[in-house]
Amino acid sequence: MLEVAFRDGRGRVARWKPGEGQELRSPGLLWPENSLASPPAWVQAVVTAAPTARKGVIELVSGGTWFYPLNEGAPGLVVPAPQPGPTVQVQVLSVGQELAVFHDAGGWATNPKNLAGALVEARTQATPGRLLWAPALGTPQDYALWAYLGMDLFDVSPLLLAAVRGTALSLDGELSIPQAERLFGGTWDVERLVAHNLEEARLELERVRSAIEAGTLRALVERRVYGRASMVEVLRRFDREHGYLEAATPRNRAATLPCMTAESLTMPEVEAFRRRFRDAYEPPASTDILVLLPCSAKKPYKTSRSHRKFIEVLENSGIRGRIHEVMVTSPLGLVSRELEDVYPANRYDVPVTGHWLRDEEAIVREQLAALLSKRPYAHVVVHMGQATFDVVRDLLPEETRHTSLHHPTSDEDLTRLGEELARLKAALPAKTVPDRRLEDLRALASFQFGATVAADLTDGARSHGRLPFLKLEGPEGQRGQTTPERGVLSLTPAGAAALVRHGVNRVFLKSFQIKSTSSLFAVGVESCDPAVRPGDEVALVQDGALRGCGVAEMPAAEMTALKRGVAVTVRHLTGGAA
Amino acid sequence: MSEKVDTRFVNPDLNAEARKIRERIAMRQDPGDLTEYIRCWSEDDVIDDHPCRAFVVILKTRGCTWALAGGCTMCGYANESAWSKVSESELVAQFERAWGRYKDEELVKIYTSGSFLDRHEVMPGAQKRILALIGERPSKVAFESLPSFIDDETFLPLAGLVRRMEVGIGVESANDRVLRDSVNKGHGFAAFPKAAEACRRHGVSVKAYLMAKPPFLKESDALVDATRTIVAAAPHSNVVSLNPTNVQSNTVVDALYRRGSYRPPWLWTIVQALLDGRTEAEKAGFSGILKSDVVAAGMSRGAHNCGTCDEDVGGYLKKYKATQDKAWLARCLADVKCPCRREWQLVRELGPLVPAYGVL
Secondary structure, three states, X not given: OEEEEEEEOOEEEEEEOOOOOOOEEOOEEEEEOOOOOOOOOOOOEEEEOOOOOOOOOEEEEEOEOOOOEOOOOOOOEEEOOOOOOOOOOOOEEEEOOOEEEEOOHHHHOOOHHHHHHHHHHHHHHHOOOOEEEOOOOOOOOOHHHHHHOOOOEEEOHHHHHHHHOOEEEEOOEEEEHHHHHHHHOOOOOHHHHHHHHHHHHHHHHHHHHHHHHHOOHHXXXXXXXXXXHHHHHHHHHHHHOHHHHHOOOOOOOOOOEEOOOHHHHHOHHHHHHHHHHHHOOOOOOOXXXXXXXXXXXXXXXXXXXXXXXXXXXXXXXXXXXXXXXEEEEOOOEEEEHHHOOOOOOOOEEOOOOOOOOHHHHHHHHHHXXXXXXXXXXXXXXXOOOHHHHHHHHHHOOOOOEEOXXXXXXXXXXXXXXXXXXXXXXXXXXXXXOOOHHHHHHHHHHHHHHOHHHHHHHHOOOEEEOOOOOOEEEEOOEEEEEEOOOOOOEEEOHHHHHHHHHHOOOEEEEOOOOOOOOOEEEHXXXXXXXXXXXXXXXXXXXXXXXXEEEEEEOOOHHHHHHOOOOEEEEEXXXXXXXX | OOOOOOHXXXXXXXXXXXXXXXXXXXXXXXXXXXXXXXXXXEEEEEEOOEEEEEEEEEOOOOOOHHHHOOOOOOOOHHHHOOOOOOOHHHHHHHHHHHHOOOOOOOEEEEEOOOOOOOOOOOOHHHHHHHHHHHOOOOOEEEEEOOHHHOOHHHHXXXXXXXXXXXXXXXXXXXXXXXXXXXXXXOOOOOHHHHHHHHHHHOOOEEEEEEEEOOOOOOXXXXXXXXXXXXXXXXXXXXXXXXXXXXXXXXXXXXXHHHOOOOOOOOHHHHHHHHHHHHHHHHHOOOOOEEEOOOOOOOOOOOOOOOOOOHHHHHHHHHHHHHHOOOHHHHHHHHHOOOOHHHHHHHHHHHXXXXXXOOOO
């Protein structure tokens, strides 16, 4: 039995129970038997050449090597001997129904360039329905990275080999015996090195599991990889292969997202946000004045002191209904007011010094160019410091007004902003904005589902209520509403019908009677639109008809591959529901 | 593929990769002067237990027939082949040029990057004319051949040209699965005793080349395989030479090595295999020479230990080679007390349990 208890991107804490009284938690360690050391009590699985059907521990049976096979035809979880093949070919070995082996992971990992492709291939071949063992790979320093990339199981061979070579492993890399003696005291022999390396591994795997549970694995990975160039290289290559990491990246997390390093600029959740902003997002239709504002340390921005001041000036201008408020920030680039409650805009944490890195500048410029191409703003007002204005100045119209000469929150600058808005109010022809909140909901929906679904969702609808509980109401009834926890539109079946009409975020159910409105389990899922990520609003479709809607708890690939676990938290059921 | 190749011992995938890799060899574009041999030198060697000087010449032939079709996964000799037809007269001209440097060495060794007895590589006329040139001055002439080119007809035209001949035959392994799925040898082990019998009938000595740790074998496999192959080859051989695989450019082994998935054998494996193999072969009556010439010893592309004890172990191997007394091997294991022995042992224990190459 395999059940994923927690997931954070490709990292998964799973419980694997292949037999009675046997249980392993991933990411975990396998123990290949050897004469150097006996397994500590915490070891949950051994690899053996001489199976004894032991109790209380998972026993993987070695099939030996291709040239000198062992245990042919033996019962139990036999690891088949890998067959020699072309050196460019990735081999995945199946063990039972719930485990696969990424053959020679340790060898592939010596070359980060080859590894990226090989690992994606191995993880894909294995399918999410199996744990993946990366043999001869993994030390305390890099477990977090491998887990983040989708490796579930490791073995102690690198720990033991390091020990016999006189190396103590640490989170910062390798220590020689004299270094270990200085740090920890005492005399260090192979026995002590073995014990030390195993304990370091146990602790780090515990930390990795905790980070997956808390949704903070990426931050742990970024801290670890800076100890070794090859690890940074691996992470960078994977960030650029967004197909792989992004396909499992959640849309929402309870934890703050630290964006502390150069790698944070390209993390998949950040890149996904920016891409949706550039490609899918449509600004509110009535806006013709763009006001660029600085971000704030406190999120969402509107709760910060600085933004409360900006909002007061904007509100008092009398033309807020036609102003598009857009915050300039790193690493998201731009965040418009309608999106400030959307993850990760609502929960990122970035060091602010006022100095922009070149890469950050490039990001802001790319996002701004995309926004300006979407909407012909009649006027642009920049209420940010000079340094930030300089980053984007050449992209903006010549008559752009810069209203922050000292500090954006200074009385003087706030007054200047107010005066500029008053000048615009007087200069511009009057314009009535019938329902700006509806426009904001439509903009939010375009970011969430694409412009076509957003148009359909808001067609003939009106908004009511107050943020953060803004309701979207059609003539047939409520279609959805925003919630402060998720910052996006939560749909009703009336809203989910738009998803079905346009073939977006559909989860297709097998034929069975849905009874409860709380959980749809993976075993009941027939298939799923591939773009679905954990945290997405999804429509449940059964026998061609809308049956309900809810929030995805798994990425698309897992919904069809897994037999256990909640695939969708169901909010509403329609039709034949009991 | 040549009709001499036994397809039961060909791994099509590995063969295709070997062929693709060999397409990179620069000589394919420009083979150079075909009347110029590749190299020629004089070195120390042994004949019948006594030291001697040997005259060595490497001829530039069109290349090994088997390598032209793909060929063995570890062999880099194709890097020195012309890859275009080299005629009988050109081959003889090459040898004549080299022969001018002959200084009465007792042993003459003629290497091609393939088989001296392959009539498509070294034409029968060239074989005959070269051996006739050598004549009776050296006491022995040694060359190499795949077993499939060795039969009674091969030797008949060469009879009486030189005092004694020795053929080196690449046996590699006694395990047919290794021959197919590791070496991609193109023939099974059984081809060797058959060829050796033909040699014996014509009074030709047999030198068997064995491969220690060809690709895709673990260290644990390598020790078992080398030991068993020594025992299997010894009864058919005058000399058995255990060659640790080294990483030569433009080979499948090289591709595997660059992927991080190949480590040449430990010197400990060589010492242990020689000791165990010799002990068992002697029990069965073997009294010939069993040796191991380690190419690139101590280097990462050749057989090596930890770097600290390599020279020590190499010293014992040399003493053993000179004396053929296996006590030197036992003494090596007893006297060289390097901590890396424990690593070597751990590597062999983990090998069959952990599906990875490289360090294991």
